[in-house]
Structure formats: C-alpha cells, structure tokens
Amino acid sequence: MADTTTTGKIGKFTLNHKNKFEIDISGQTSLDNVDKANWMRLAAGVNNSTPAANDTTTNDEYYDGEGFGTSDVTSKRLQITLAGHRLEGDPAQDYIASKQLAIGDDLKTLFRWTQPSGDTITGVVTLTSIVSSGGAPGAKQTFSVVIVFNGKPIFAPSAKVAVTSVIVTPPTDSVKVGNTVKLSTAVTPDNAADKTVTYESSDNLTATVTSDGTVTGIKVGSATITATAGDKSGKSVITVTTA
Structure with missing residues (x-):
C-alpha cells in the first residue's frame, strides 16, 4: 500500500520515513564535486528529524503603517537535526562519529535531502553538536547531529512522474x-x-x-x-x- 493516509479529496498525510537523508563520507566540500561524493544513507538508528530554517528577520515601523510594524526575512540558514541511537558499523553514523573532536573544515562535507515529493536539497554542510554516546546503563547509546547548510543549497524539483x-x-x-x-x-x-x-x-x-x-x-x-x-x-x- 502507499505510505499515505487519504483524508478525502482535499489532501493526505505523508509519513516521515519517506524523507531520505544522505551524507558524503569522502568529505567533499564543494558542490562542483557532487559527482565525486561517496553517498551513504543516514537512516539506520535514526528515529527523529527536525528541519529548521533559522530565519534572520528585521522588524521595522514606518509612518505609513499607522503604528503597525513590518517584518522581513533577510537571510536563512537551513539545518536538520537527526537523532536516535548509535549504530556502530553503519558507514554514515561512523563517519559522523569520527568527526566528534574535529574542528574547522574537517567538519564539512556534502549532504543531500530527498523529500517525499522527490524534490532534492543538496549543499555543503557543517556537522555540529555531534553526540555519539550516552544514556542510561540499560539503554542503547545516543546518537545525534545538527547538520547546518553553508550558504544557499541547490534545490532540484522532481520530474513529473505519471501514475502507472x-x-x-x-x-x-x-x-x-x-x-x-x-x-x-x-x-x-x-x-x-x-x-x-x-x-x-x-x-x-x-x-x-x-x-x-x-x-x-x-x-x-x-x-x-x-x-x-x-x-x-x-x-x-x-x-x-x-x-
């Protein structure tokens, strides 16, 4: 069955697992090198994803506003927080865990987010707030990372695919x-x-x-x-x- 829940003719709910996250474990730091990336899916052990736009806004008041202000988004910094349990031996998790003590450009690589619609967002990212252990004695170890896009990522809309x-x-x-x-x-x-x-x-x-x-x-x-x-x-x- 399709991974959606139909709610009548007005729309449907899409399940979160239809999102696909991939990280380049070769550490390419330029979008010109996408064809050289060694993509690994970041999915095993991950049970939560939280995207954030991190809008920068300006709030202003002008005389023609009659006392009411305006708000403008002047920049964005896209990030995705992925969290779950540490799965040792998973290539994507192992790569991120290996960067826990890294700084500077060593924390940069390529990342690709394929959305349920098939649209893709690809960019150079910095791996921040890496957590590869921790938790209660009888629990699985914790895993989490905040993936921050550097600059404007490439957005590629999916091709229109007909129902077969x-x-x-x-x-x-x-x-x-x-x-x-x-x-x-x-x-x-x-x-x-x-x-x-x-x-x-x-x-x-x-x-x-x-x-x-x-x-x-x-x-x-x-x-x-x-x-x-x-x-x-x-x-x-x-x-x-x-x-």
Whole structure:
C-alpha cells in the first residue's frame, strides 16, 4: 500500500520515513564535486528529524503603517537535526562519529535531502553538536547531529512522474444492506506527481462510496467501485446481500 493516509479529496498525510537523508563520507566540500561524493544513507538508528530554517528577520515601523510594524526575512540558514541511537558499523553514523573532536573544515562535507515529493536539497554542510554516546546503563547509546547548510543549497524539483497503476483491494467483496466495507487503494509509483485517489460507484442506488473508500450497501445487487488517481483507475466489484 502507499505510505499515505487519504483524508478525502482535499489532501493526505505523508509519513516521515519517506524523507531520505544522505551524507558524503569522502568529505567533499564543494558542490562542483557532487559527482565525486561517496553517498551513504543516514537512516539506520535514526528515529527523529527536525528541519529548521533559522530565519534572520528585521522588524521595522514606518509612518505609513499607522503604528503597525513590518517584518522581513533577510537571510536563512537551513539545518536538520537527526537523532536516535548509535549504530556502530553503519558507514554514515561512523563517519559522523569520527568527526566528534574535529574542528574547522574537517567538519564539512556534502549532504543531500530527498523529500517525499522527490524534490532534492543538496549543499555543503557543517556537522555540529555531534553526540555519539550516552544514556542510561540499560539503554542503547545516543546518537545525534545538527547538520547546518553553508550558504544557499541547490534545490532540484522532481520530474513529473505519471501514475502507472491503481490497485483496489479487495477486487471483489460483499456487504449486507445497511453495512459497510472499507476498500484500500495502492497507487504506483511512490513518486507519482498526483496520488490523490477519488472513488465513484457505478450504481449509487445499490452501493455508495465515500472519499476514503468506505462502501455502504443500499439494496440487493452489485455495483462497481472505481478508484482513480491521475489518468489510471482500478476497480472493485461489490455485491450487496440481504441484511
């Protein structure tokens, strides 16, 4: 199934694990050397990520504001805090842990953040606030790092990817008059441009369907429920039986 929760036609919730973080363990310090980077995924042992823009703002009042001020963002410093448990032997964690006593340029490398949409943010970063141990005696050791982007990162929007298939589960089912059955729908690929699913019943007098795939039996008979995302659709045939 897709890693989203549909909330009707207005949107959906995306699960955090769809974010992908990668660090260059060769220590390249220029965006001109992205093709030389040795990318390792920073995921194992990590259970929390917190991005922050660190806006710098100016607050001003002008005579034409009639006593009300304005606020302008004059700069940003993007950072991501990653935290979890120390997993020794993981290349990405080991690289960061090896920099715990480093200073200056030795703490700089390349970092890439691929968002659930497929958009990527790539830049030169400084590894700060490295923690590679600590915790209660019977607990796993702590791991955390604050990854700070130096200057403006490169933002690369994902290419528009079309939906290739819509699969409705179960493909056939039965429900008694007055009862409900819930359908689930998987849309591929994961990075499709529009994965919003809409449902339609071929016969609303026999069975109706809501925006979350819940089918209600109205009268004895059968109806085909069609789920559509992008220009693809899948179907489930629902047989309505006596109560």
